[in-house]
Structure formats: C-alpha cells, structure tokens
Amino acid sequence: xxxxxxxxxxxxxxxxxxxxxxxxxxxxxxxxxxxxxxxxxxxxxxxxxxxxxxxxxxxxxxxxxxxxxxxxxxxxxxxxxxxxxxxxxxxxxxxxxxxxxxxxxxxxxxxxxxxxxxxxxxxxxxxxxxxxxxxxxxxxxxxxxxxxxxxxxxxxxxxxxxxxxxxxxxxxxxxxxxxxxxxxxxxxxxxxxxxxxxxxxxxxxxxxxxxxxxxxxxxxxxxxxxxxxxxxxxxxxxxxxxxxxxxxxxxxxxxxxxxxxxxxxxxxxxxxxxxxxxxxxxxxxxxxxxxxxxxxxxxxxxxxxxxxxxxxxxxxxxxxxxxxxxxxxxxxxxxxxxxxxxxxxxxxxxxxx
Numbered sequence: 001x002x003x004x005x006x007x008x009x010x011x012x013x014x015x016x017x018x019x020x021x022x023x024x025x026x027x028x029x030x031x032x033x034x035x036x037x038x039x040x041x042x043x044x045x046x047x048x049x050x051x052x053x054x055x056x057x058x059x060x061x062x063x064x065x066x067x068x069x070x071x072x073x074x075x076x077x078x079x080x081x082x083x084x085x086x087x088x089x090x091x092x093x094x095x096x097x098x099x100x101x102x103x104x105x106x107x108x109x110x111x112x113x114x115x116x117x118x119x120x121x122x123x124x125x126x127x128x129x130x131x132x133x134x135x136x137x138x139x140x141x142x143x144x145x146x147x148x149x150x151x152x153x154x155x156x157x158x159x160x161x162x163x164x165x166x167x168x169x170x171x172x173x174x175x176x177x178x179x180x181x182x183x184x185x186x187x188x189x190x191x192x193x194x195x196x197x198x199x200x201x202x203x204x205x206x207x208x209x210x211x212x213x214x215x216x217x218x219x220x221x222x223x224x225x226x227x228x229x230x231x232x233x234x235x236x237x238x239x240x241x242x243x244x245x246x247x248x249x250x251x252x253x254x255x256x257x258x259x260x261x262x263x264x265x266x267x268x269x270x271x272x273x274x275x276x277x278x279x280x281x282x283x284x285x286x287x288x289x290x291x292x293x294x295x296x297x298x299x300x301x302x303x304x305x306x307x308x309x310x311x312x313x314x315x316x317x318x319x320x321x322x323x324x325x326x327x328x329x330x331x332x333x334x335x336x337x338x339x340x341x342x343x344x345x346x347x348x349x350x351x352x353x
Contacts, residue, residue, distance in 0.1 A: 011286065011339055014068045016060055018075050019084030019147060019216070022289035023336075024054050024091035028098045029296035030329045033322045035102055036303050047102050054095055061088070076127055077134045079143030085123050086150040087290075092116040093157035097164065106169045113161050120158050124151065140198065141206045146217035147290065148195050153219065155188035156226040160233050167237045178239045185230045189256065192223050210280035213270055215291040221263035222294025228256035229301035232308045250309065257305050260298060284335030292332055296325035 031046035065072045075081045096112030099105040128151075137143070159181040166177035199220060231253030238246060274280045299321035306314035 013060060013064050014071055016064050017084055017286050018061075018081055019087045019150070019290060020060075020286045021054075021057055021087035021091035022150075022216075022293055023286070024050055024057065025087060025094050025153070026289040026292035026296065026329060026332070027053060028091070028094035029293055029300060030325050031098055032101060033296050033299050033303075033325060036300060037319070037322060040102075043102055047098055050095060050098060054091060057091075076130055079131055079134075079138050080145060080147070082127050082131055083148050083150055085127050086154040089116055089119045089123055089154035090150060090157045092119060093154070093161045096161045097157070100161070100164055100168060104168075106165070109161070110165060110169065113158070113165055116154075116158050116161065120154055123154070140202045141212075144198060144202050145212070145214060146199060146219040147214075147287075148199070149192065149219040149223035150216070150290070152188045152192045152195070152223040153226050153293075155184050155191065156223075156230045159184040159188065159230045160226075163230075163233050163237050175239045175241045178234070178237065178242060181230075182234060182242065182245070185227070185234060188230070189227050189252065192227060196220060196224075210274045210278040213274045215285060215287040215289075217270070218267055218291040218294045221260045221267060222290075222297050224256050224260040224263070225294060225297040225301045228253050228260060229297065229304055231256060232301065232304040235308050236304075253305065254309070257301060260301070264298070284332070284339050286336075288332045288335065292325060292328045295321055295328055299325055 027046050027050040031043040031050065034040075034043035034046065075084070092112050093116040096109040096116065099112070100109040162177050162181040162184070166174040166181070170177060231249055235246065235249050235253065238249070275282055299318045302314050302318040302321065306312055306318065
C-alpha cells in the first residue's frame with residue numbers, strides 16, 4: 001500500500017496544457033480561504049503570486065498560439081484537452097473575486113469581470129460548437145473526464161463575481177445583474193447535472209484504468225461546491241425584486257453542498273485505488289492544480305453555508321478542508337518548482353554538450 005513517487009515531465013511551450021490556468025484558480029481560492037480565516041498576510045502573498053501566475057500564463061498562451069498554431073488548434077478540437085480552455089474563464093473571474101475581496105480594487109475587478117464574461121461566451125459557444133461538429137468523435141471512455149465540469153466552474157465563478165460587483169460598485173444595476181447571475185447559476189447547475197450523469201455512467205459502466213483517474217476528476221466535487229458557494233452569495237445579496245425566491249435558493253444551495261459532500265469519500269477511495277492499489281506514481285502534473293481548487297472551494301462554500309443558513313457545526317469541517325487545501329497547494333507548488341528547475345538543468349546540460 002506504499003505510494004510510488006516519480007518526477008513529472010518538464011513543461012514545454014508546445015505542449016502547454018490549456019487547463020494550466022487551474023494554477024490561478026487554486027491559488028486564488030486558497031487565498032480567499034485564508035482571508036475568510038483571518039490570515040491576511042499569507043493571503044496577500046498569494047495574491048501577488050497569482051497576479052504573476054495569471055500574467056505569465058496569458059503571455060505563454062498567446063505565445064503558444066503564435067508559435068505553435070497547429071498544436072493550439074488541435075487542443076481546441078480535442079475532447080479531452082479543449083475543455084481546459086474553460087480554466088481561462090474561471091481563473092479570470094477568481095482573480096477578480098480575489099482582488100475585490102482582498103484589496104477592494106473595484107476597477108480592476110470590473111475589468112476582469114468583463115473579460116471573464118466575454119471569454120465565457122466565446123469558450124462556451126466556440127469550443128463546445130467545435131467539439132460538437134468535429135469528426136471523428138472519441139468514445140465516452142476516450143473523451144469524457146472530470147475536466148468537462150470546469151465549464152460549470154467557469155459559469156459559477158462569473159455569477160459570483162457579478163453578484164459581488166452588483167453589491168459593491170454597480171448598485172444602480174443590481175436587480176438586472178443579480179437576475180443575470182441567478183440565471184447563470186441555474187444554467188450552471190443544470191449543466192452540472194447533465195455532465196455528471198454522463199461521468200457517473202462512464203465511471204460505472206466503462207473500463208477504468210489508473211490513467212483515467214487524472215487529477216481533474218476532483219472537479220466532480222469542485223464544480224458542485226462552487227455552485228453551492230454561488231447560491232450562498234446570491235442569498236447574501238438577494239435584491240428585493242427576487243426576495244420570494246429565497247426558500248428556493250436555500251434548498252438548491254443545500255442540495256449542491258450535499259452532492260459535493262457525497263463525492264468526497266468516493267474520490268478518496270478512487271485515489272487510494274489509483275495510487276496505493278494500482279501503484280500509479282505520484283508525480284507533478286499541472287492538472288493537479290485542478291485537484292487543489294476543489295479542496296479550497298469546499299472549505300469556502302462550507303464556511304459561507306454555515307454562516308448563511310446558521311449552521312455553526314459545519315465550521316470545523318470548513319477549517320479541516322482549509323488545512324487540506326493549503327497543504328495540497330504547498331505540495332503542488334513544490335512540484336511546480338521542481339519541474340521548472342528540471343527544465344533549467346536540462347537547458348544548461350544541452351548548452352554544455
């Protein structure tokens with residue numbers, strides 16, 4: 001039952017995964033979690049790092065599109081990698097939420113909100129349309145994974161930022177914006193139910209190998225956790241025009257949280273099977289950031305659920321997952337540093353040869 005460890009492959013511009021923006025998502029939610037628990041200084045450090053991560057990834061993505069257009073277009077047409085572009089949307093919105101909550105930088109949050117909303121439309125109806133008409137199509141076993149649920153995360157993150165901005169800076173348009181966020185929240189919830197049905201079908205009735213349980217399968221929980229968080233944010237800032245919907249919002253928010261909680265033991269069992277039973281090596285992969293994010297998101301959504309529905313007995317659970325998320329972020333960041341150092345060592349070795 002001992003774990004096997006290995007060294008991950010070096011990051012290359014040509015093969016840069018579209019889902020690498022999960023690094024920003026994970027760093028952002030851990031920083032927000034720190035803010036919730038009163039750790040302002042560490043949260044400020046993560047904010048500075050996240051601004052750098054986001055800028056670097058934007059530059060690298062644009063550079064990859066210019067230098068390796070064939071590889072970039074191939075990702076857009078790939079059922080397994082194309083949905084990774086939704087992490088760009090979610091990362092942009094999460095960074096906006098982070099700036100708004102930690103620094104009250106309303107102007108920058110508004111800019112990121114506009115970018116995230118535009119990207120959400122572009123990726124949803126662009127990438128998904130391409131995947132719909134692309135031939136030949138893979139089977140569910142080949143093309144479907146938990147990463148598809150990042151589309152839900154993208155929608156819900158934009159919904160959360162919309163509500164927060166309606167409350168903080170755009171109060172004149174609050175009824176319209178909160179209604180739009182509510183519609184986005186419901187649409188994202190429906191999308192989760194559609195996709196997770198297919199994912200459970202694929203897991204239960206399809207062949208499963210250790211390679212199939214890549215880190216993004218934790219998004220099964222993270223996507224519904226952020227849906228619960230969006231529900232609590234809507235409840236906290238519900239406008240009078242929509243006040244009659246409060247009981248409906250409470251019920252569905254609790255439903256989303258319960259579904260996310262149900263996933264956790266299942267994901268742990270599958271992780272034990274992958275790493276301990278089947279001896280899959282534990283090594284750095286950029287997709288692991290997609291596993292850090294759900295841990296932090298579950299902590300934050302549980303905290304706000306406890307406060308909003310007056311359930312204080314849930315707060316220790318939130319604190320526990322905050323500790324797990326922080327530990328997972330540190331371990332994954334160490335893996336990232338090791339990957340970068342390996343690339344530097346490789347470059348130096350090639351020069352000496």
